[in-house]
Amino acid sequence: MDNRYLNVFLEEANEHIQNLNNNLLTLESKPSHEVVDEIFRSAHTLKGMAGTMGFNKISELTHEMEDLLHEIRNGSLPITNTLIDVLLKCVDMLQEMTEQIAREGREGDTDIRPAIAKLKKVMSNEPVGGKAKDEPEGADNISFNEFELRLLEEAANKNLKTWEVYVELADNCLLKSARAFLVFKALENLGEIIKTKPHVQDIEDEKFDKEFYIYMITSRSEEDLLNAVNSVSELKSVNVREVKSANFQKKLAAAREMLSVKENPKETNRIRNTSKTLRVDIERLDNLMNLVSELIIIKTRLEELDSLTEQGQKRREAIEYLERITSNLHDAVMKVRMVPIENVFSRFPRVVRDLSRELNKEVKLVIEGAETELDRTVIDEIGDPLIHLIRNALDHGIETPSERVGKGKPREGTLKLKAFHDGNNVVIEVSDDGRGIDVEKVLEKAQKMKLVDKSQGKKLKEIEILNFLFESGFSTSERVTDISGRGVGLDVVKTKIESLGGSVEIKTRKNEGTTFLIRLPLTLAIIQALMVQLGHEKYAIPLSAIKETVIIPYKELRKVHKNEVILLRGNVIPVLRLDEMLDIPANCLKNENLTVVIVKKGEKDVGLIVDALLGEQEIVIKTLGAFLKNIRFIAGATILGDGQVALILDINALI
């Protein structure tokens, strides 16, 4: 099979499965016509796509789902938890099958029959549509729109009755529409006509055979209506019967919910404008990005040339203009690569729903700032760490309902996901209002694991103690009993986020909850860096990691247990000799003064001794490629204005 089509299929299938998941959850909490339509559309598209690709199981399962959705759309099936559960299970199965296809190119031997059986059961268990059989034709065949249903509801509230008036004109009637008009006239005096069948316009245009129905709301009796209609001549037969409110009660309920949602235009829009987008291969974007990077490099080169020669105002102006255009172009290309974090967040309602059910907890998920945008590459990587934090919060943070009530908290716990921009960073907060982390116990555990001396423990700040949670292997044993299990796998979370150039922080208060604060760079491709000289080599240090630069006399370098430190405003800061760490040929005499770049890693400050500072510069990050991956201390490379390659230091690895 052509791989290209398969990829497109998989990508779109995943999108539809995600849509199904989201919309089913919306349907559960806020049913509306639009959501049902959206679900139906996704299932339908998926069916078509799978059919074309020859994935018969997916196509069969979606077909059955469609049948069920059709019933929901008609209003003949009420939306229940069980129904949503069954549909979600089907979606899981679809996901499983697509994953299988992604791996092996075929659907595998997933058994879809139980799922189909369940769908069928849900459909037949609710025989709402069956009741109509023992009643005469008419009202049950007619569907009222939302507006009409509202009228019917109001009528029912006012104890008014709804009648169906059936009129058949005499065979020899010549002016059919005129007769019909007379019937209308006669009835209008008695109450409010809400609907006719066929449509009133068609009746006026004589686009009907001999019979028509009128639906009206009135306080009058059946007899009054009959009398009024019978005053019109040339009628063959007239029949009046009440439209029982029970017949449309279900539709009414559904319609009310639709209406309530409709009144919230924002919500509706959100559903409507799902994907009006252009699919672009990420490689093309990368290519575009590379070209922009080239442009920035050549721009820097021009700037350097300019500083060397004394060539008129005009050239400088032109270069400034070029600079403005390049930075605008850069922004524009970056924007194309940006995707709202919603793409990741949208997976979480399902996760939270399933987990909280599993754990018998009541949890409300609050999402804020889902529109915050991040670079595509970051988005792809951030999902797993976030799920990890969410699991932790649900499992260990938020208490059981009874425990919460005992503490005077609301039964329902709140898990909040919040994303927002902060300068050149995006911050994601995962916070719960659960029991918080017991700092004392973390310290005890750290001492037991010999991460810290017994005597030193007292001096540590809370934040330093909490950082032990990120140590690998911390608290994997004695989970829940000890430090409420926090820290399980948190080292993995931290490593992942740091590999994206970000950082994690914990804030916690006993019995009030815990917040994990993730800080990520907006983009991975272009950063501000400080260029430093080491021997004959130039290195770039990301500005985001730098706290300050200082120049201190050589004699102020002290030794504490074999480690060199400097004293800066009363703080002891360990220093590293970069030239030694990077095996740089020692060909420079030790200066009288030391140039030290103070970098930060979390709460820790470290000084890096360099030969000279070369100034700040915008650099384009390039990888060293597959051949030189995992080189220690080096995060990547960049091309300088003069065409030379400079390496970018990996501060996290150095410290």
Add this chain to the structure above:
Amino acid sequence: MEEVRQFVVFRLGQEEYGVDILQVNTIERMMPITRVPKAPYFVEGVINLRGEIVPVIDLRKRFGLPPGEITGDTRIIIVMVDDLTVGMIVDSATEVIQLPQDAVEPAPSVAGNINSEFLEGVGKLNDKLLIILNLEKILRPSETEQRAIM
């Protein structure tokens, strides 16, 4: 019809070597190389190849030959093997030749003092011998070798 392969011929010392032309991207003159600390011993560093960062290895070091001098003839042959793009420093790149497939014989256990693992075979052309390299082996150190060189 007989299958004919083309090889880029280059020199290291007195020996002539060949790489399949399908694996050769370009041949560059010597250019500034940025040293990469903590890289395997035979890695010279990285170069800026028209905006791309490309690692460069010293083939002499890789083969355990004595170091050579950089001259006007020194070239960097940029080769591609699967996802790897790597430059190889050679004394000179001389020509491109054609060899029928059956003129390439399996490598003898010792050829020109270099590890036979790096060789694909030996090509015979008239009275000349051409040592044909197995780039896959040269560029992807085996696990045991990797431990030794890192």
